[in-house]
Amino acid sequence: MATLLERDPNPQNFYASLIQGQKFAVIPELRLDSGDVLESCPVAYKTWGRLNESRDNVLVICHALTGSSDVSDWWSPLLGGGKAFDPAHFFIFCANVLGSPYGSASPLTTDPRTGRPYASEFPQTTVRDDVRAHKYVLDALGVQSVAAVIGGSMGGMTTLEWPLCTATGYVRSIIPIATAADHSAWGISWAETQRQCIYSDPKFDDGYYEPRPEGQPSAGLAAARMVAMLTYRSCVSFDARFGRKPQRQQRARHVQEPPLDLPRTDVPIAAATVASAAAVGGRSERMKGWAARRDPSFSAQGYLHYQGQKFVQRFDANCYLHITNKMDAHDVTLGRTHAQEIEGSTGDGESILREVLAAAPPGALVVSVETDALFLPEQQERLAACLANATLAVLKSSDGHDGFLLEFEQLGTLILDKLRRDFPQYYLSVLDGDVGLLDDVEGRTAQPGSGSLTGEVEAW
Template identity: 85%
Template sequence: MAALLDYNSSSENYYASLIQGQRFAVIPELLLDSGEILDSCPIAYKTWGRLNETRDNVLVICHALTGSSDISDWWSPLLGRGKAFDPAHFFIFCANVLGSPYGSASPLTTNPRTGRPYASEFPQTTVRDDVRAHKYVLDALGVRSVAAVIGGSMGGMTTLEWPLCTEQGYVKSIIPIATAADHSAWGISWAEAQRQCIYSDPKFDDGYYEPRPEGQPSAGLAAARMVAMLTYRSCVSFDARFGRKPQRQQKSRPVQDPPLDLPRTDVPVATATPTQTSTAKERSERQSWAARRDPSFSAQGYLHYQGQKFIQRFDANCYLHITNKMDAHDVTLGRVQADEENGDGDSALRRVLAVAPPGALVVSVETDALFLPEQQERLAACLPNATLAMLKSSDGHDGFLLEFEQLGTLILEKLRRDLPQFYGSVDNDTAWLEDHAMQPGGDSLTGEVESW
């Protein structure tokens, strides 16, 4: 059982302070899939609405790779009165995963055995560990069962694991979005390219850097984010938005301090040794390359913007940890016999998913190049009596974070059809609106709606 706290147990974590209004719980001992134990394991979470008398009107929302517990920051158009996530009818819960920089146990957390941050010594966790940890918090909150679990991308992985890691019937409905039964070789390879960007930054120092924006390997993390953006969007969306437009003038709003160096588009030029004198030609060549450091095209400028924004709000060790967590995702791992592993993969997957609640809604994005629509088709075919819905979007994988109207309609229709008992009564207390109002488009910390 987790102990609910009335204070921030991660006060030393700079990044946790970026998420407003979080609550905290501590699990005395959390046994991980790896066999290691996290002592005094903190979990940061947010809730909206109230539990009903039967304590079963619960929506669990699972965030994506770099998301947070604050749904109002990244899925704000889906949260509110009359919307998909309606606090007048549901008790809505979202917690940061293990390894997140935003307050749950992570490389930023102080190791109670050493008194120092775990850094790269933080034990690797899995999606299943996240479910078990968050279930402890729900138990402490008095939740008896969950009406629905909903999440996209890595959050979709977590959504699939909820009914598999809890007693059958505890979860009544699931909506996995833009996700897969396991992380593909394609996804693993993109993640590895991003990790190598971080490892190659000298400031990484094997993970023992100052865990703040100004101390971390900012160039490597920014480059990793740039690579990631190419997997989150699509060729069509980039060409339509940027084409070959020149780099636009920067807006007049001040740049956040501290100024952090980003990787450049230049080619290294050998510098003169102390015993050499640079020739005019060498100086000219260096000046020529220096002039090419800044982006020439709008598409380049956009990637630099994304890198700069990211290093201000995410930690490199945490990024490494969570991408490794995603790579390890496989709902059949340890749940099938050896003969099944060598046989029909879909047959084994169908047997594992047979305990999931029937009638799952699987959502795909038509232009997703990271989690291909074929992967959601496979899920829909293997989940009992599931249906598949397609989001029409040119924005690729990030369509599930941008196509709010389509997605909200799908989720709301699903919840009203499957859970009509929760729409019969209304909690008219709207005090939650004061603290959880929708964020304007350009002010999101972790969402993909941007003002650039």
């Protein structure tokens, strides 16, 4: 059982302070899939709305890789009166995953055994560990059952695990979005490329760096984010948005932009080396020309530099390594079938997947993005084929994987229609009293220029 807290048990965590209005709980001992035990394990979360008398009007929202517990930051057009996530009818819960920098146990939290931050010694967690930890918090809040679990990308992985890690019937509906039953070789390879960017930065120092924006391996982390952005969007969206336009000029803006120059690891050049180069034909002048060419010439380059620098200001490198490894390990069938059955199976394993997903509630809504190149639409088709009585819906978008964070109107309509069909009883009355942090939602929609911390809408 978790104990609900009045304040953040790790106030020194800079990144957790970026998420406003979080609540906290602590789990005395959380045993992980790895066999390690996290003592005094904190969990950060946010809620909107109220529990009904039967304590079962619960929506669990699962955030993506670099998202947070603040649904109003990255899915705000879906949250509010008359929208998909309506606090007048539902108790909405979103918790920060283990390993993320935003307040739950992670490399940034203090190891109670040493009194120091875990850093790279933080034990590896899994998506299933996240579900168990968040279930402890729901128990502490008095939740009896969950109406629906909803999430995209890594959040979709978590969505699939919720009914498999809890008692039959505890979760009554699921909506996995832009996700898969396991992380593909393609996804693993992109993640490894990003990790190598971080490892190659000398400031990484095996993970023992100052865990603040100015202290971490910023060049490596920014480069990793740039690589990731290419997997989140599509060729069509980049060509349409940037083409071969030159790097834009800075202009006055209401939203403060980080500088566009990609942080680099400085390599000092000794004066003697410069003098020697000049003696052999002015090499130093040529070096200056090379350095100038590192600056963005095209708008697409400038956008990637902007994304890299913005990310350095809001995310931690050790946490990024941890969560990408967590995604790589995701496989809903792992440990849920006998070895001889796996060895004796033929084909692509759909019979095994169908057997495992039989524990999920029937009638799932699986959502795909038509141009997704990271989690291919074929992966959602496979899920829909293996989930009992599932429906597959496709978001029309040229923006690739990030379409689930950008196509608010399409997605909101799909989710709202699904919830109204499955749970008409919750729409017959309005919950009395305060419905949570609605004041935090009103007027905050993730539109271009809104200044979202973790969302993917950009006015750049």
